[in-house]
Amino acid sequence: MRTGDGAVRGRSIGRAESFARIGAVYLLAFGAATVWLVLGPDTAWLWLDGLIADLIATVVVFAASRLHRNSSCYDAYWSVLPPYLAAYWAIAAAGEAEPSRVAAVLAVVGLWALRLTWNWARSWPGMQHEDWRYPMLRERAGRAELVVDLMAIHVVPTLQVFLGLVPVYVAVALPGRPFGWLDVVAVAVGVAAVALEYTADEQMRRFTRSAAPGEVMDRGLWGWSRHPNYLGEIGFWLALALFGIAASPGDWWWLLVGAAAMVALFLGASIPMMEQRSVARRPSYADVVARVPMLLPRPPRRRAAERR
Template sequence: MGTGQEQAGRGVSLAHVLLAYVVAFGLGLAWLTWGPSTGALWADGLVADVIATVVVFAFSRFHHNSSFYDPYWSVLPPALALYWWAVSDPDPVRAWLVMGVILVWSVRLTGNWIYTWPGLHHEDWRYGMLREGRSPAMAFLVDFFGIHLVPTLQVFLGMVPIYVAVTRPGRPVGWLDALAVVVGLGAAAIELVADTQLHRFARTRTPGHVMDSGLWGWSRHPNYFGEVTFWFALAIFGLATSPSDWWWVFVGAVAMVGLFEGISIPMMEKRSLERRPTYQDVIDRVPRLVPRPPRRG
């Protein structure tokens, strides 16, 4: 816990972020309510999603801090799922199961961001790395597309199975829905345990020490494993609703694997090696993403 002044500063910072999201989601909802229809419910949601992203981007630029976008990843899915459900007539049991899993994941992930974000003076180091060495025009484009719009489209792609689950009557609720619930809640639990262990480690670590205990002794990125698993749970909901669409409902989840394996994990590992040379020992012993017992040192 920080001083009273620091806590007041965080409170003001979070109020700025809250204002950004109220305006963003308000304008997105206004378009859905009074704007022209695209003729496709999923496309209406996508346009509103992009409008909200542009608003958050504007706040990010105004405050010179792209971490305004960080909570978007976790607050958009329940809002989008709720909108699709509200204007459709799905199986109510399946819809409640879907919303329950998404809300548990969303509240936990958003709460973790609120707990760890120091305030407006802090921006995720990865954003500065992406903009570093670029001209102002290129930095602007990287900020808009790379940091804001592309992740929005990534999350929307991961939500497409939920569009299927909450807008179609589909097959009756069955064992695949139960599997999706177990996988989704299990994913949120993995992320909770991994983040809790990391927070405890951060409070007591010594310089140069690396995290390799608990879940972190079985996977170098157990929080990312939990995140990827959650998106596979959403895909299973889509599969349960429409098994004939098996060939594409997992596209969003697979894309999430590509995002973490191709971008997020390499950036994290490069930084860890630069700051803690002993991290190479962890790489040699501990699996990269999917948990398994570590090799002997």
């Protein structure tokens, strides 16, 4: 998932040209995916058709990343793929699923995708920008950097997102129980998660405009959780799992796997990498770590100086 600042690579390219290039990349990627879905052989399973199309689009974006020598060509894929795949499954299933649930799922996924894509678009400097984690991963890989670029930066996140979307497939493409109270809970969780992410990003955006060098964010939502944006993201994927369980309660045990995998991603990789970098660049961040909980919110502890 895209977070944090990044490196500047190559010559400076204006934002208009950068958006034109990325737009062309994604038109090619999703065009290739759509050609497969419309003209490719029928696998007899809509979920497998979607997975193959997903991987085809990922390979096209990977090729663009290599061409531009910038793996951040993939950054927007996280937010634009889910509504594409959810809409395909809903249309291809031709009314098999509960209509009210389909509408609710598509609305929540669409709201999330619009917010995340807009947040990326307005903060993206252009094609000269690359997420700082990508060159680090490639450099550590040495001669295997191409494989790491393909798998760790492109394919594995694609599979991660697809796993999180499996409950969407169950909710919008398969017959299920009538729309009920758990669907209402899923809508509430999903909308609240998007609102949490939006508020956290806006607070961070205002802070970075006026922050002094070395200053760290520990106010607003960021004073109750060091990563409220990640908490909101986890809430969104949990909402998708709840939609799947609402449609097929007996399958709850595997419909939660995607949300659990997202939690593992954030706790095992994204958050530790971000925090190591923050402490290295801003030593005062160690005080935030000591006072503010990592994910689940609670009132922050007072600074050591304030307790004396």
